[in-house]
Structure formats: C-alpha cells, structure tokens
C-alpha cells in the first residue's frame with residue numbers, strides 16, 4: 001500500500017511534461033531558434049502536431065488553461081486564418097512526417113464544426129502525413145451534439161477526450177461547471193455512433209466539497225460508459241497565478257490527506273475495474289495502445305501527458321502552443337493579438353523557450369523513464385548519452401533520502417519506486433532536476 005507522508009505529499013513538484021520545465025523558459029529563445037530546429041527535423045522523422053484553440057463557450061472556475069470566451073465568429077475566423085498561415089510556414093520549413101494531430105485548448109469544439117473539420121483537412125493536406133494519422137480532439141460535452149460528432153468522424157478524428165471532471169452535482173456547482181451525467185452519456189453515444197470509438201475521460205480529485213463518495217460515484221459512472229482511457233488529475237489551487245480560481249471557495253478544498261486518499265481510492269477502483277495504471281495519473285484498458293506501450297517500456301511523456309507516440313518532434317501551432325525538439329523547447333506568443341501580429345508579419349510565433357544541451361537531454365531522459373516506468377537505470381541512460389553514470393552523482397543524496405524512507409530501492413545506479421513510494425515519483429524525479437533550487441513554489445503539490 002502507498003503511505004501517506006504529510007511532509008512529502010504537500011511538497012510542490014513539477015509534473016515534468018518537459019525537462020527543463022516551462023518555468024525555465026526565457027526570452028533568449030525565439031523565432032530564429034525555432035526556425036533552425038524546424039529545418040533540422042530530418043526527412044521522415046515522426047512529428048506530432050499540437051494545435052491550440054484558445055476559446056471556450058463557458059469558462060470553468062478551476063481551469064488553468066490558456067483560454068477565454070469564444071467571442072464573435074469573426075474573431076475565430078481571424079484566428080483560424082492565422083493558424084493556417086502558421087501551419088503553411090512550419091510545413092515549408094521542415095521535412096518530418098506527421099503521425100498524429102492533437103487539438104487542445106480551450107475547447108476545440110468552441111469552433112463551429114465545419115470550421116474545425118476544414119482545419120483538420122487543411123493540416124492533413126499541408127503537411128507530409130501518414131495515411132491515417134491519429135487525430136485526437138479535446139471536447140467540452142456541454143456544447144457538443146451528434147451532428148458535430150459526425151463532422152469530426154468524416155474529417156478523420158480517431159479519439160475524443162472528454163472533460164468530465166466529476167459527476168457530483170454539488171461539486172459541479174462549486175467549480176462553475178454544470179454537466180449532468182445524461183449529457184456526457186449522450187455525447188459518448190453520439191461519438192460512437194459516428195465511428196469515433198477511442199475515448200478518453202479527464203476526471204479530477206481534490207475539488208472543493210469533493211469527498212470520497214463523490215470520487216467513487218464519479219468513477220463508477222465513468223467506468224459504466226467504458227472509456228478506454230481515464231486521466232485522474234489533482235486540482236491545483238493557485239489563485240495568485242490564475243485569477244479565475246478566486247471564485248472557488250478555498251475553505252471547501254480537501255486537505256492533503258484527503259487528496260491523497262481520493263487519489264488512492266481512484267487508483268484501487270480503476271484497477272479493480274480492469275484498467276492498467278499508466279505513469280502517475282493515467283489509466284487505460286489493457287487493449288489500449290497506451291497500456292501496450294507501457295508494457296513494452298516505450299511509454300513517453302510530453303506536453304500532452306503520457307503518450308504512446310514514437311519519439312520525434314512535437315510541433316505546437318497556435319497561441320501559447322509549445323514545441324518540443326530534441327535540442328529545443330519553444331513556446332509561441334501567448335496573447336492572441338501578438339501571435340497574430342507575428343504570423344501576419346511573416347515571422348514564426350516562438351517567443352520564449354530554452355535550449356536543451358547534452359546535460360538537459362540526459363537528465364530529461366532519466367526523468368521521463370522514471371515517470372513512465374517507475375524505475376530507471378541511470379548507468380544505461382548516461383551511457384546512451386555518452387556519459388559515465390557518475391554524471392548523476394549529485395542526485396544520489398536526495399535519492400538515498402527517499403530510499404531511507406522505503407519509498408524507492410536503489411541498487412547501484414538502478415532505481416525503482418516501491419509500492420509505498422509510488423505516489424511520490426515526481427519528488428524522486430526532481431532529484432535529477434538541476435533547476436530545482438527554491439523555485440518549487442510555482443508548482444502544484446506532489447499528490
């Protein structure tokens with residue numbers, strides 16, 4: 001059983017969707033470095049596209065995404081024009097082959113169905129792409145119907161990721177997102193009828209007023225709709241950074257012990273109901289490609305979370321989208337107007353980021369393997385980067401501190417999280433992070 005350790009569970013730690021994390025991005029990296037990284041993508045390299053849609057029909061109080069009200073159709077039309085222009089600029093500069101496209105936001109279905117379908121068609125014909133790329137779309141079930149599902153299926157969408165969060169009505173009231181079970185069930189039926197059968201549900205624990213019965217009830221109802229993946233995220237309350245969260249009653253938030261118990265309850269229930277635990281916050285049915293990648297030891301982690309996509313580049317399109325190349329992380333202009341001005345001026349939209357040198361790549365590799373597999377052989381990782389295992393020596397005091405509390409086992413350079421230590425894997429990963437020296441306050445708590 002995992003152990004609740006108050007001092008560790010409350011300690012902030014990055015989620016490590018990249019290394020270095022976005023907190024380390026700076027203005028010295030921009031469009032010039034982005035252009036060089038694009039040009040260096042070798043022919044045939046698998047490329048994952050991420051497309052950011054910064055609109056929602058209704059804004060939820062807990063949301064940490066870069067999004068805003070959907071606004072007038074003309075504004076969306078201008079954004080779509082800019083996105084297409086950016087896509088054309090990017091496609092002209094790189095020679096990789098697109099294997100997947102992920103639409104996130106915001107809520108991509110804040111766009112009209114015909115506009116989103118047209119954008120998908122534009123991307124599939126502008127980039128060199130495999131015949132049937134995986135195309136995943138994040139959806140807000142409150143504003144989705146069967147006609148929209150049919151349009152997405154016709155455009156080639158293969159996976160829908162539904163923001164569900166909780167089915168508990170009183171918790172929904174407290175987070176400003178009213179979305180009854182029947183609505184989600186109807187959306188699921190519409191997607192399946194249209195032929196989109198791969199479904200991911202995003203659920204949350206640690207929400208205001210949420211108790212164990214709410215978590216258990218939501219999981220029971222969610223599992224009854226048979227999604228093949230479930231992501232279970234802990235709510236991160238950071239109202240100083242995210243003003244919209246000030247609408248949430250902080251006094252009603254579960255404490256750290258309750259959050260821990262909710263996370264463990266979800267894990268036990270989902271495993272009992274046939275899901276495999278993937279990384280630290282995902283669950284997937286054994287036949288799902290994410291489970292199979294985890295079983296084969298080839299699970300990856302990027303800005304979309306845990307993924308079974310092959311290594312290669314992730315190219316972000318749209319305001320605030322982040323691109324990941326082997327030697328560079330770069331983020332587009334966050335504000336829509338600035339993003340549009342850059343693209344209309346003929347420039348790429350990257351404005352901040354960080355170069356990944358040999359040391360960052362090696363450390364990032366160790367962090368990724370530990371988060372994906374729960375274990376890592378540091379000598380093997382260092383060897384792959386042409387370095388001795390001793391390159392990780394500075395991490396050992398922290399690692400041994402966790403080993404002394406039976407949270408992980410260390411055998412020479414081989415490290416494996418124990419069952420008791422499993423929830424603290426982000427803290428173990430932080431041992432390899434050369435940037436963590438007091439700036440941890442910008443991150444959510446480890447559990």
Ligand code: SF4
Pocket residue numbers: 055056058059060063064065067105106107140163
């Ligand atoms: S629908 Fe999703 S992206 Fe939009 S505000 Fe709500 S949580 Fe955020």
